[in-house]
Amino acid sequence: MAGRIDDLQWSADGMRIVASGDGKGKSLVRAFMWDSGSNVGEFDGHSRRVLSCAFKPTRPFRIVTCGEDFLVNFYEGPPFKFKLSSREHSNFVNCVRYSPDGSKFITVSSDKKGVIYDGKTCEKLGELSSEDVHKGSIYAVSWSPDGKEVLTVSADKSAKVWEISDSGNGTLKTTLTCPGSSGGVDDMLVGCLWQNDHIVTVSLGGTISIFSASDLDKSPFQFSGHMKNISSLSVLRGSSDYILSGSYDGLICKWMMGRGFCGKLQRKQNSQIKCFAAHEEEIITSGFDNTISRISYQDGQCTNEESIGVGNQPNDLSLAPLSPGLLLVAFESGVVFLRGEKVVSTINLGFTVTALAVTPDGTEAIVGGQDGKLRLYAVNGDSLTEEAVLEKHRGAISVIRYSPDLSMFASADLNREAVVWDRASREMKLKNMLYHSARINCLAWSPNSSMVATGSLDTCVIVYEVDKPASTRMTIKGAHLGGVYGLGFADDTHVVSSGEDACIRVWSLTPQ
Template identity: 65%
Template sequence: MAKLIESYVSVPLTERGRGILIAGEAKTNSIIYCNGRSVIIRSLDNPLETFVYGEHSYPATVARFSPNGEWIASGDTSGTVRVWGRHGDHSLKLDCKALTGRIDDLEWSSDGQRIVVCGDSKGKSLVRAFMWDSGTNVGDFDGHSRRVLSCSFKPTRPFRIATCGEDFLVNFYEGPPFRFKTSHREHSNFVNCVRFSPDGSKFISVGSDRKGVLFDGKTGEKIGELSKDGGHTGSIYAASWSPDSKQVLTVSADKSAKIWEINETGNGTIKKTLTFGSQGGAEDMLVGCLWLNDYLITISLGGMMSLFSASNPDKPPKLISGHIKSINAIAFSLHNGQSEIYSSSYDGIIVRWILGSGYAGRVERKDSSQIKCLATVEGELIACGFDNKVRRIPLLSEQQINAEPIDVGAQIKDLDVSVGCPDLAFVSTDAGVIIIRGSKMVSTTDVGYAVTAAAVSPDGAEAVIGGQDGKLHVYSIKGDTLVEESVLERHRGPINSVRYSPDGSMFASGDLNREAVVWDRVTREIKVKNMLYHTARINCLAWSPDSTRVATGSLDNCILVYEVGKPASARITIKGAHLGGVHGLAFSDQSTVISVGEDVCVRVWKLP
């Protein structure tokens, strides 16, 4: 039985021009946020301590801990709210259709009995409050005419609810059962966030008009504003109160975060502007924040989570990041005595991870083209993109690209490198294959059939090319010329992946018809038969360093590990490895396999 030993999870999914919600639990210093269909719980004290919940049928948008920390309420783009257990088997308490459209915000009442949600809805209320265990309505919420972006529950009795949205309004409701009390039009643009202070005495609204307005928590009347002196110069997307209700943290499109002192009259003055060592691009705009105990957390559009200390805000922040979009390729390297993982996502980001410690930075690139394939060889990371270019990236501490990209002039299908000949890269395109030595293309071969995958042997003397027709073509490499030696016909679907074993004695292939095959390189005979246990197409495969195991990853969310010399039925199965499919595999040693997938996670598995 394989055991999950590490999981490097995604950062929150961000959207330009919109604030995002990140919630926390003070007792455990844990945060919760969403990306795709995943709801992610993460410890701030130990960022590798994570849990991913993937039971939503639609992309999840918001999640919050219950006041006692035992339950999670999460909403998605379909308007569904799920209430599920945080611990144990994560049992489902409630599954209800709260709105007819996307849920943008959600909050519990302080007694844990009620939940309020808001968002988009067609022809019905844009806000709804209900009992947490039955879904029974506890009020009517009139007063908004457009999408409601944020809602907040007064944490002390008498209970109140405040909402705000795209109609520039801040509405106030009394209850339960809740009824409309008053409405304010203090903002001249979208009101992005509304939050009650922990003591319930006041609440704040912030908007795209760069304003922050404060209201009395019991009556809903306006009592003050954030000072314009030293204030934000861009849209304010989020606000979060300090635990003592005396300060507020705000973040803005102007790429700054500010701490405000809130006086007794309800006005706010600047106490501190947090500084970031950023380059100033659009991805540095700040779209989310949270004040949790001594942590001041800000989130940028590019997914960088900065953790400042509230007691010492001048101290440089701890940075946590990762991928925002689905991961499509992975490479492993032992570099300078460190086990390093490189992963790339569909937005062109390459992230470097250190096995055992997690996020170690992004690989800086001169462009942002989407990456198709990754490989590592002798201190270099080789990447090829959908821009038809191959790049050799030195694995230096500063992570800078020195060499110019090689334009192969066609859409790249696969990339492989020869361990024994580190300057040799083998690139396949739709129509043929290209041999690259160092930084130069030395040959282009039109093979006369549709190429779907290719691999080069560790000694650089042989190559295997898989076709759309399901055939494997074996070539000898003489100089820079390919000479076809044989054609292997076993697969019943297009070849999707092919790789040589590290010792060069075998190669493995996988197809879209869910079958994998291990071949003897010399005799061309099948070494492991009937590797037909996936229920969907095979996306990737990888060999263990000692050439005794081969792992396959599939669209069926599973990883299968076969042992050469044993029947395929003796396989190790890792079910549910990645929600949405496994996209990449690599071994770090004989008993450790690393996987990436549609769920934006990098996972490390220990095999028996």
């Protein structure tokens, strides 16, 4: 197809697929054999994007399509050929679905109507009751397993269950509402599925609600996640290990190891997140507005949030948890010192700063530059004293991390190279880490300091063992479509990654 695919359906025998979407000419709909890709029909009759399609699950096979031209088209086959069009709707027809026995199909539309047809002939049988109609566009529909009820979801933020009579008319059985709705556009329901005893709805904001079909009064189980690039994550250890992740749009989510989504953190202001750090009872973020947000975090919730203007656009930040309130923020030409909610000094270093890291006790800092050099500084009060300059990288430094035992540190650059350094001798401990094909965005150490992982724009995560040559690496190919932007170790054998695809994945490592 020449454009986006909006819907696809399998035939009941698992041999054919019909897909619909946007395209040119006759390429708005295609039906083909799954194994060979050969076409099994010609689909004339639509002039605009086709939003949905349905395959009749019983013989004789039929295909129904609907779309932005307000038409419902009916095809007989295989090979499938146009039979007739129905013009019962006065707006976009958003979804079509066959009943499990193939005797009926239903279409729903932005005109707030649902129309039921005979599955074999496309003759109109009836409609959903106009008395209890949705107050907004109906976006999706799904049949119950016994074919006697349907589920609809709408822009009015509600889901409705309808009883379908043998004659084809629908009467309202109940209206389902999702708890915790803010009333905003994100709460509009745009997708649904009735699978066995589970009724599933999906909102525009990405919240999935699962109701019990046998007990519709019971509150649904809900879970959600990120909708945008997850730019960073932090693995926090305590009585139970969990992950905090921040996405570009300002959303922070909590995830429990072994369980998954555990809730969204409600912030006072959902500003965009560029840099992110977390430690036990504090979360620190920076966006694109020259401010740092220090967020108090207790019992799984944000309790207080303070915004501090730093006068420059932050490039990176590093927290010293053992030095009360100390936070170093890198900006284009230097470093800002924060203690608590106060900026105590701004130091211009005379070169372009791209990354930094500070030891947990706040006594040493490493600053990476656009020139590829690593500069080591002693932290004296609120000032920096340069102690050494390390040269190995051939590109701008993108990330620096100390090992948990503080005996080493690792750095990576935009020229796809990473280096592990011995902190005492300041010599390279592991080099030739040149196995990415694009810039390195993130880096993480294992808790026992024996492994270091790098994540790159090339979609891969590479794990190196510090005491072995770089050539013995473990590579996770295609970890995240669009690039890897966040990395952490859950423990010594599990890596957590996040990326452009708005997903978080946990990987189990099996050393070579």
